[in-house]
Amino acid sequence: MTTAADPNAPLMRRAMRLLRRPFRGRRPEGTAPAPTSEPFVEPFVFTRLAPNVACRLDEIPSETTRGERHYLYRHFSSFWSGAYDVVEIGPFLGGTSRAIALGMLHNPRRRSGTVLRTFDRFRDYFDVPRLASFLAPMIASGALSAEDFESLGDRAPFLDIFRRIHDSQDYAECLVPSDDGVPDLPEQESSGHWMTLPAGFVTDSVFIDGCKSWYGTKAFMRRIASAAIPGSMFLFQDYGWYTCFWLGAFVQAFRDRFEPIGNVDNTYVFRLERPLTIAEIEARFPDSPEQCGATRLSELLEARIAEATERQDDFGRIRHTLHLAAALAYVDRKDEAREVLRSAERLQGIDPHRGVIEAAWRAPTYTPTGTVTLGR
C-alpha cells in the first residue's frame, strides 16, 4: 500500500495513471503511431535523494530552490558524461556549486581530474550586514564564525568565505573557483580582469547563474562559444525569473542551436546542437537591448511565448510574457509594457504568479546601473 509519506508515491500515481489508460492495441508493423490528442507531459519522476546527500544540499544558504539543487545533483551524478570540466558562472556562496561538485564526485563515469570551474566577481553582491544575516544559519551551526565577517571591507568580498565553506569537503578536489566575472557593459571589456578559459578548453556542461545583464550574457557566451561541444547541456538558472529577459532572447536568437530539454522551477535546460561562434553571436545578438530594438525584442520573446504555449509549458508561457513586458520597459516603451502586463494578468493559470506580477508592476527588470521602474 502507498501512503502520503511514501517516497515512491509519485511514481505509483504515475504508474496508476498509465495503467488506467485505454489499451490501444498493437500497432501493425511499419505503420506510424496513431496521432493522439493527449499532451506528452508525463513527468520524469526522481527518487528522493539519500538523507545524507539531501541535508548537505540544504546546508548552504542559497538563492536557488531545493528542487533546483536536487536536480543539479542528479544531473551531474547520473547524466553528465564525466569526460570534461564543467563551467559555472555565479556560484555566490556555492549552494549550486556543492550540488554540482558533489554530483560529479558521485558520478562513476567521472574522469579523474575533471573539475567544476566556477566564476564570480565574489564581491559587490550583498553588503556585509546582509551577507552576515544570510549566513546566520551557518554561523549558528559553527560552520562559520562571526569573525569571518569582521574584516570584510565595503565591497563585501566573499571568496574567502566561499573557500571556508568548501575547502574541507570531500568534493573540494572537484571545485576550482576564480574571482573573475564577466563585464556587464561593453565599455568594461578593456578594464579589469575578466573570465578567461585556457586555450583548447573543452566542456559539455554549463551552469549559468551570473549572467545578470544583456551584455553580461553576450560576454559569457562569447567566452564559452569555442569551448562548448555539440551535445553540451546549458542549464540557465534565471531563465524563468521575471526580470531576466536577456536569457530567453539569447536562446531564441540561437533557437537553431538550443534544443529545449526541461525545467525545474526557474532553471531551464537546453542541449546545444551545433557550436556557437563569436562571429554569429556578434551578428545575431547586439550589445544592448536598445541596439536590438523593441521590434526585434518583441519578435524574439513572442516566439518564446508561442513555443512555450505549444508545448503546454504554462510556467514558461507566463514568465516569457513577463519577459516581454520587462524588455519593452527596458527600452522605454512603458505603455506597451503595461499593456503586456495587463494581458498577463488575464492569462489562465496566473494565480501562482501574482506575487511576481506585482513586483513586475513596480520594477519589471534592471540595468547594470539601476532598476527599471514602471507603475500601473
Ligand SMILES: C[S@@+](CC[C@H](N)C(=O)[O-])C[C@H]1O[C@@H](n2cnc3c(N)ncnc32)[C@H](O)[C@@H]1O
Ligand atoms: C543569484 S546569485 C547566485 C546564487 C547561487 N548560484 C546559489 O547557489 O545561491 C548571483 C551571483 O552572480 C554573481 N554575478 C553577478 N554579476 C556577475 C558578473 N557580471 N560576473 C560574474 N558573476 C556575477 C553575483 O556575485 C552572485 O554571486
